[in-house]
Structures are given as structure tokens and as C-alpha cells.
Amino acid sequence: MRNSTFWLATALSVIAVFAGSRLVSNDYFFFAGYVVLQYIVLATAWNILGGYTGYINFGTSGFFAIGAYAAVVLHKLWGPPIPVAILVGGVLAGLVGLGMGMLTLRLRGVFFAIGTLALAIVVQTLVTNWDFVGGSRGVYIIRPATAPLLGTYIHYLFLIMLVLAGIAIALARSIEHSTLGYGLAAIRDDEQAAEASGVPTLKLKLISTTLSGALMGMAGAPLPYYVTYLDPASGFNLAYAVNAIAMPLIGGMTSWVGPLLGAIFLGIIQQAATVTISSSLNLLFVGVLLVLFVVVAPNGLTGLYRPQRRRREA
Amino acid sequence: MDEALLKVDGLGKRFGGFVALDGIALEVRAGERVGLIGPNGSGKSTLVNCISGNLKNETGTVHFEGAALDGLPAYRRTRLGLARSFQLPKPFRSLTVTQNLRIPLLYTVNARGDTRLSEADLAARCDDLLRLVGLEGKARARPRDLTQIEMRKLELARTMAAAPKLLIADEAMAGLSHSEIDDILALLFKLNNGGIAVILIEHIMRAVMSFSERLVVLVAGKKIADGAPSEVVNSPEVVRAYLGE
Numbered sequence: 051m052r053n054s055t056f057w058l059a060t061a062l063s064v065i066a067v068f069a070g071s072r073l074v075s076n077d078y079f080f081f082a083g084y085v086v087l088q089y090i091v092l093a094t095a096w097n098i099l100g101g102y103t104g105y106i107n108f109g110t111s112g113f114f115a116i117g118a119y120a121a122v123v124l125h126k127l128w129g130p131p132i133p134v135a136i137l138v139g140g141v142l143a144g145l146v147g148l149g150m151g152m153l154t155l156r157l158r159g160v161f162f163a164i165g166t167l168a169l170a171i172v173v174q175t176l177v178t179n180w181d182f183v184g185g186s187r188g189v190y191i192i193r194p195a196t197a198p199l200l201g202t203y204i205h206y207l208f209l210i211m212l213v214l215a216g217i218a219i220a221l222a223r224s225i226e227h228s229t230l231g232y233g234l235a236a237i238r239d240d241e242q243a244a245e246a247s248g249v250p251t252l253k254l255k256l257i258s259t260t261l262s263g264a265l266m267g268m269a270g271a272p273l274p275y276y277v278t279y280l281d282p283a284s285g286f287n288l289a290y291a292v293n294a295i296a297m298p299l300i301g302g303m304t305s306w307v308g309p310l311l312g313a314i315f316l317g318i319i320q321q322a323a324t325v326t327i328s329s330s331l332n333l334l335f336v337g338v339l340l341v342l343f344v345v346v347a348p349n350g351l352t353g354l355y356r357p358q359r360r361r362r363e364a
Numbered sequence: 365m366d367e368a369l370l371k372v373d374g375l376g377k378r379f380g381g382f383v384a385l386d387g388i389a390l391e392v393r394a395g396e397r398v399g400l401i402g403p404n405g406s407g408k409s410t411l412v413n414c415i416s417g418n419l420k421n422e423t424g425t426v427h428f429e430g431a432a433l434d435g436l437p438a439y440r441r442t443r444l445g446l447a448r449s450f451q452l453p454k455p456f457r458s459l460t461v462t463q464n465l466r467i468p469l470l471y472t473v474n475a476r477g478d479t480r481l482s483e484a485d486l487a488a489r490c491d492d493l494l495r496l497v498g499l500e501g502k503a504r505a506r507p508r509d510l511t512q513i514e515m516r517k518l519e520l521a522r523t524m525a526a527a528p529k530l531l532i533a534d535e536a537m538a539g540l541s542h543s544e545i546d547d548i549l550a551l552l553f554k555l556n557n558g559g560i561a562v563i564l565i566e567h568i569m570r571a572v573m574s575f576s577e578r579l580v581v582l583v584a585g586k587k588i589a590d591g592a593p594s595e596v597v598n599s600p601e602v603v604r605a606y607l608g609e
Contacts, residue, residue, distance in 0.1 A: 113523055235458060235459060240456060248468055322384035
């Protein structure tokens with residue numbers, strides 16, 4: 051499928067999902083759906099760096115929170131519409147992503163992963179000690195009484211996240227089938243051989259970390275409006291980092307389908323567990339599923355059907 | 365003497381206190397076949413890494429087609445036409461054989477700016493390269509399904525995809541059988557006939573002697589001989605380095 055066709059198909063899917071959601075009268079559906087969509091964006095963003103380029107990022111929560119706190123600052127200063135906050139959060143997180151890309155100059159493999167974890171902790175410490183955004187006490191965000199377009203605020207947030215998820219997926223898919231995607235795959239497989247094949251590895255890694263970070267920041271920007279009370283413990287919650295890694299791993303890391311499936315699968319299980327069993331049990335499910343998948347389906351959900359296809363090719 | 369394609373002058377490289385290369389001078393003319401030999405640890409691969417930009421040399425200069433390469437990253441040197449293969453094959457393991465060849469095509473031929481290969485051109489070029497090295501039947505295989513010699517051929521094909529003027533083959537034959545070595549040698553001759561200069565780094569003397577027009581010997585980071593192969597292997601210094609006194 052050509053890229054333009056895929057963007058169109060994604061846009062139509064977004065419209066279809068949104069139209070379908072208008073039939074749901076229970077607001078809880080939107081609260082839960084928002085979280086699942088947010089994880090689609092996070093997992094897809096993580097996979098651009100982790101799956102395509104081969105650099106493991108443990109600092110997802112840092113980028114996510116940069117977006118969220120950018121929205122808090124904007125809200126306190128001026129109170130712009132959420133899409134503006136998303137853009138600003140995306141740019142800021144993208145810049146930090148660019149900085150993280152510089153780390154790849156010296157750090158590879160596990161050392162890079164540790165570096166990203168440290169980066170998230172540094173950002174968290176800064177925010178915790180910044181009074182303007184509430185410091186460790188947290189900050190209340192008073193939503194406007196009515197939302198633009200739809201009236202109900204949670205419906206509006208759901209729509210925003212749905213559009214973001216569509217953009218993230220279409221972007222990931224375009225990268226996959228482009229010259230950039232081939233270059234990233236070369237870097238993932240062997241960086242020296244990539245250089246020897248003419249791939250400007252540093253430049254491509256910087257593009258990858260910037261895009262990945264920016265998408266994470268964009269996913270975080272609507273968060274203050276969703277939770278209405280944001281403190282560092284929730285903004286920098288480890289669950290974001292863990293899920294952003296677990297979802298592509300469980301779904302499959304080689305294509306855009308993996309993070310999408312993983313996020314829907316794990317996201318729904320977690321939401322269901324939160325309501326039916328207990329809200330603290332959710333991460334346990336992630337752990338159990340991860341172990342299960344490493345043993346049974348090391349290439350994720352998308353890897354399950356692939357071996358058969360290859361046999362047919364041969 | 366006409367303008368050298370590759371000109372290395374006073375090249376030096378240390379790892380901590382260990383001097384890996386010491387004042388190496390080397391010239392390669394366009395279309396020439398040069399053999400580079402030396403005992404293990406004599407600095408052959410380090411020299412290749414310095415020329416191709418994988419390592420930074422501390423002293424000396426490298427010129428390619430008259431232009432200084434100092435400070436240029438490896439990928440820029442590949443785009444200029446200076447390609448190398450690796451001692452241990454480094455295929456892109458998650459990609460098929462054809463896709464392995466697409467990467468240098470996309471990032472050198474297309475990136476040079478004067479030509480833009482269409483999807484059909486790319487496929488045709490990949491087919492040509494596969495036919496050149498004799499891997500037609502393996503186009504959709506993954507590197508893990510290849511034999512050792514097929515892996516070497518893929519490594520050479522990928523190097524060739526960058527359309528180089530100088531090819532540095534770093535031990536492209538190590539671990540291969542007698543007839544497989546002949547295969548690779550024939551391939552290298554074929555590439556050379558197409559006008560590409562080749563530096564062959566090899567321990568297998570039979571291959572080096574039959575291939576090289578000129579032989580360069582490195583010992584402990586110093587160049588101790590450079591000349592016609594038959595003279596070089598009989599020179600007392602080289603004999604001493606290899607056999608001891």
C-alpha cells in the first residue's frame with residue numbers, strides 16, 4: 051500500500067472509531083479508551099527507537115511527563131487549547147530526545163538504556179523541585195466548563211488521543227517503508243556495517259530519538275486535563291516506561307502492527323483488571339504476560355503468523 | 365607517476381601505550397591490485413579502519429582522488445568511492461539478502477545526488493549484484509540461512525553495491541576451502557577487470573601471490589616491504605619477520 055493510501059486509510063479508521071464511539075453512552079468507556087489510545091501512541095513512539103533502530107529507552111515516563119508539564123506551564127500562563135499544548139510538549143520532548151540521541155555517540159546497548167533511565171530521573175528531580183508547577187505537592191488543573199466541538203470534556207480528550215494515535219501509526223508505517231526505515235534497520239543490525247554502507251548513522255539516530263521523544267511528549271500533553279490533578283509521582287509513573295516497552299515486545303517490534311496490537315491487548319487487560327480485580331494488580335499482568343511471551347512467542351503477536359508465511363515463500 | 369587514487373602518508377595510530385601503526389606510507393593507483401600481508405597483530409586491520417574512517421588516526425593523512433579525508437566520517441568515505449568489507453562478515457541480520465544490498469544502493473548511489481534510482485532500477489541493480497557474486501537463488505533468504513562462503517559473497521556484493529573505485533577486502537577468504545578461495549579470487553579478478561582498484565588483505569599466500577600486482581608487508585605497525593610480489597617474499601627482512609632468524 052502506498053503511503054498516501056495508508057494515511058487515508060488511517061484517517062478513515064480514526065473517523066470510523068470515533069463515529070462508533072458516539073453510540074456508547076457510558077462515559078467510563080471514554081476514560082478507559084483514552085488510556086488505551088495513549089498507550090498506542092507511547093508504544094508506537096517507543097518502537098521507532100527501540101524496534102526500528104535497536105536502542106532501548108527506559109525513560110519513556112520522562113518524555114511523557116515533559117509533555118504533561120509543558121501543558122501545565124502553558125495552562126498556568128495562558129490556557130491555550132489542548133492542541134497547542136500538544137505541539138509545544140512535542141517540541142520540548144523532541145529537543146530532549148535530540149539530547150538523548152547525543153548519548154548514542156558514547157553509549158550503546160545496556161549502557162544507553164541506563165542513560166535513558168538516568169535522564170528520566172534527572173527530569174523528575176527538576177520538576178519535583180519546581181514550585182511553579184506545584185513541585186512535589188502536585189498541581190490542580192481546572193478544566194474549562196465546556197469542551198470545544200463536543201461539549202463533554204472526556205469525549206474531546208478521547209478524540210484528541212484518537213487522532214494522535216492515528217498520526218503516530220501512520221508516521222511509524224511511513225518510516226518503515228522509507229529509505230529512513232532501511233537506514234534505521236541497518237543501524238539496528240550492525241552500526242559499523244551501516245556506516246560502511248554509506249548510512250549516516252549519527253544523523254539517523256538523532257532523527258529517530260527526536261521523533262520518538264516528540265511523540266511521547268505529545269501523548270503526555272493532554273494528561274493534566276485528563277487527571278485534573280498532576281503530581282510527579284503520577285506524571286513520571288514507572289508504569290508508562292514499563293508498558294511502553296512491554297507492549298511492543300508482546301505485540302512484535304518489527305512493524306507498526308506490533309505496538310498497536312500490544313497496546314490494545316495489554317491496555318484492555320489492564321483496564322479490565324483495574325475495574326474487576328484491583329488497580330494495583332495491573333503491572334503484575336504485564337510481568338506475567340511478558341514472561342509468557344518471551345517463552346511462547348519471542349517475536350510477539352505479529353511473529354506468530356509470520357513463520358508460516360516464510361515457509362510458503364521458500 | 366600518475367596521480368594516486370589512494371595516498372596514505374605518515375599514518376600513525378596508538379591504543380594507549382601500544383603503537384599499532386607507525387608512519388605508514390602507501391599509494392594505490394586506479395585499477396591496481398595490491399596485496400597487504402603481515403603476521404597477526406601487525407596492524408593490517410587497524411590500517412584498513414583508519415583508511416575507511418572507522419578509527420581516527422592520530423598522525424598522518426589519507427588522500428583519496430587528491431582530496432584529504434581527515435575527519436570525514438566513514439559513511440562519507442564510502443560515498444566517495446572507498447568501500448571495505450569486514451573480516452568477520454557483518455550482514456544486516458534482520459533483512460533479506462536483497463534488502464542487504466538495497467541499503468548501500470539507497471545510501472550511496474542515491475545519496476550522491478546525481479542519480480536517483482527508481483524502485484525498478486533498485487530491483488535491477490540488486491539482481492545484477494546477486495548474479496555477479498552468484499547468489500541469484502538466495503535473494504529472499506536471511507543471512508542466518510547462508511553458508512560461510514555465501515556470507516562472504518554477500519559481504520562483497522554489499523561492498524560492490526556502493527559502486528566503489530577502491531575496494532578493501534579484509535580477509536575475505538579466511539576459513540574457506542581451496543575451491544571456495546578460487547571462487548572468491550575469480551570474483552575479485554572480475555571486479556578488478558571492471559576498473560576497481562583492490563587492496564587484498566589475506567593470510568593465504570597462494571591467493572595473495574596469484575592476485576597481487578604489488579605486495580605490501582606490515583610488521584609490528586611498520587611497513588617493511590613494498591614491491592613486486594616475487595621480490596618481496598624473498599627479501600631477507602620479510603623472511604625474518606615470518607620465520608624468525
